[in-house]
Amino acid sequence: MLELYHAHISTCSQKVRLCLAEKELDWTGHAINFARGDHLSDDYMMLNRNGVVPTLLHDGRPVIDSSVICEYLEEQFPRNGNPVMPASxxxxxxxxxxxxxxxxxxxxxxxxxxxxxxxxxxxxxxxxxxxxxxxxxxxxxxxxxxxxxxxxxxxxxxxxxxxxxxxxxxxxxxxxxxxxxxxxxxxxxxxxxxxxxxxxxxxxxxxxxxxxxxxxxxxxxxxxxASFNMAYYEGARVKPGMTNILGGEE
Amino acid sequence: MLELYHAHISTCSQKVRLCLAEKELDWTGHAINFARGDHLSDDYMMLNRNGVVPTLLHDGRPVIDSSVICEYLEEQFPRNGNPVMPASxxxxxxxxxxxxxxxxxxxxxxxxxxxxxxxxxxxxxxxxxxxxxxxxxxxxxxxxxxxxxxxxxxxxxxxxxxxxxxxxxxxxxxxxxxxxxxxxxxxxxxxxxxxxxxxxxxxxxxxxxxxxxxxxxxxxxxxxxASFNMAYYEGARVKPGMTNILGGEE
Structure with a gap:
């Protein structure tokens, strides 16, 4: 089971959502609310001591850092969807x-x-x-x-x-x-x-x-x-005038 | 054949020298002189467009970025010396x-x-x-x-x-x-x-x-x-009073 702690507009979350879509993997999302400070809560920082999104849970075990998560997905699921790393x-x-x-x-x-x-x-x-x-x-x-x-x-x-x-x-x-x-x-x-x-x-x-x-x-x-629309669903892109997002790191 | 463009005191060069020693790999060194500007010369930047050390040449093909080089060495030579990446x-x-x-x-x-x-x-x-x-x-x-x-x-x-x-x-x-x-x-x-x-x-x-x-x-x-003394040979550590090194990046 794959769970993703992510924020809709965070660029690093978008990387992992793109990768999950390319690998055709199902996942459950947990949206992190920066304004509420979810990313700096004790519970979240037990999973991710950097206090940033995203965090992947794979069968309950955390993997952090968007680029690390992408390589991990390829190595764990080499035969799913599209390859995202070359063979040599x-x-x-x-x-x-x-x-x-x-x-x-x-x-x-x-x-x-x-x-x-x-x-x-x-x-x-x-x-x-x-x-x-x-x-x-x-x-x-x-x-x-x-x-x-x-x-x-x-x-x-x-x-x-x-x-x-x-x-x-x-x-x-x-x-x-x-x-x-x-x-x-x-x-x-x-x-x-x-x-x-x-x-x-x-x-x-x-x-x-x-x-x-x-x-x-x-x-x-x-x-x-196909991965583009899956990662950039409604609400995942920032828009002109969207200026009230509280200091989330990404 | 492994060739390493490196600088004795550069921390990123030291990473790769440590890794080469752990993997028990033979290599030929090309010392980059920062004061002379070797790292920003046209010839070097054809190999490494970042203009920094180190650069590994493996059978003539360049690999750049110290952490990338370390992973590359493990993947190319998994059975040499000590493993530096885990199996899972x-x-x-x-x-x-x-x-x-x-x-x-x-x-x-x-x-x-x-x-x-x-x-x-x-x-x-x-x-x-x-x-x-x-x-x-x-x-x-x-x-x-x-x-x-x-x-x-x-x-x-x-x-x-x-x-x-x-x-x-x-x-x-x-x-x-x-x-x-x-x-x-x-x-x-x-x-x-x-x-x-x-x-x-x-x-x-x-x-x-x-x-x-x-x-x-x-x-x-x-x-x-054993890798420590191999990577930190005489002249590879900086010393008090060694203040005249010209702006090399590492």
Missing amino acids: AYDRAKVREWMRYIEEVPTTAIRYSSFNTLFIDAFKQRTPEQRQAQIARTPLRKELYKQFGKTGFSDDAIASSKERLHQALERMDQDLQKSEWLAGAFSIADICVLPTIIRMEDIGLEYIWDEFDAVQSWLSRFKKR | AYDRAKVREWMRYIEEVPTTAIRYSSFNTLFIDAFKQRTPEQRQAQIARTPLRKELYKQFGKTGFSDDAIASSKERLHQALERMDQDLQKSEWLAGAFSIADICVLPTIIRMEDIGLEYIWDEFDAVQSWLSRFKKR
Whole structure:
């Protein structure tokens, strides 16, 4: 039995939902409510000491970290649905190189614009004590929340995060000129970067890939996969004006 | 044939050297000289577009990113030397959860004190134009180099990085009270965090694990493994007063 603790709009939850759909696996969902602080509750942090979503329970045993969960699903269910990792060790290394880059560059960069667009109103409504209490309880990325503060990230921080997103898209475009998917065949690398790209679309940053034709074709190919609509069900994408989400990490 | 482009004192190179030693694999080394800018040369960046060390060449084909290289070595040479990944998918997920945390928290945190101790003199000697030229050419972590600038990281940034190192050691200690190695059996998780711990020792931060007995026992167990002396040969550890290393990323 597969249970997923996730949040509808969290990009890391979206990665795992995409992977579950590609592997054609049934799962039961437990929605984490950031505003209520579910992700920082004692019960949840017994399963996930990072205090972030998602967490997979497989027959009651937890697995955390979205990219780790994706590899786990492939290794546990190699014959279900579509393969999301290649058969040869060298090709797997190429997928993992992409995964590491995605984790270090676009996944961290999107948080800046994402927070400034989605969380700022909710953060402004909190007292400094409430904000400090949440930061103190946050196991990962305290620094990021301190920087975010009450007024959001600075213009400089936003500009620099957009520069990193541009670099990531440029690199994607280079590889997508050579193959339909990032690391040859469709893989966890494509799954791990898609939610960042969709978030960019949702908050008005799609102009960054204007010049990257191969990325545009990749994106429209991805949107035609069955997994896309399964992971991005109604309510799973953020919308303009949706600015009152309370500081959930993803 | 295995060839390793590496730097003697780079923590990420040390991870791969530890892994090669555990797997009892022969390799040929190509030392990268940061001061000469080898890591940002066109030839090297054809192999590693991140412009960082290490890069493994296996029969001429490159694999990059230290943690990716370690998993690759295990998958290509499962019967050589010691296993560094467990046999079951669930146990492998536990190793990878640790790897992801190590990549996000201690590996990034140690850069602050490390840069301030090791690179500052060399950076001061450069003109602003020289510094900017290097930053412009750096594919990863431009932001970090900008922050570092000429005077090094601020006291606040250093304090916060030490807080993250403390958290990582506390978490290590919790798990090491339950088993001799981070994720049960000896694994890539232990390999990936060791160079951060050794660097802390070398630059005077070992007081941070004063209170963590299980970490201390783990460290002395690790130092008795044959791989330790093979990865940390003469000249591979930094020493007090070694402050003139030019801005190499690792």
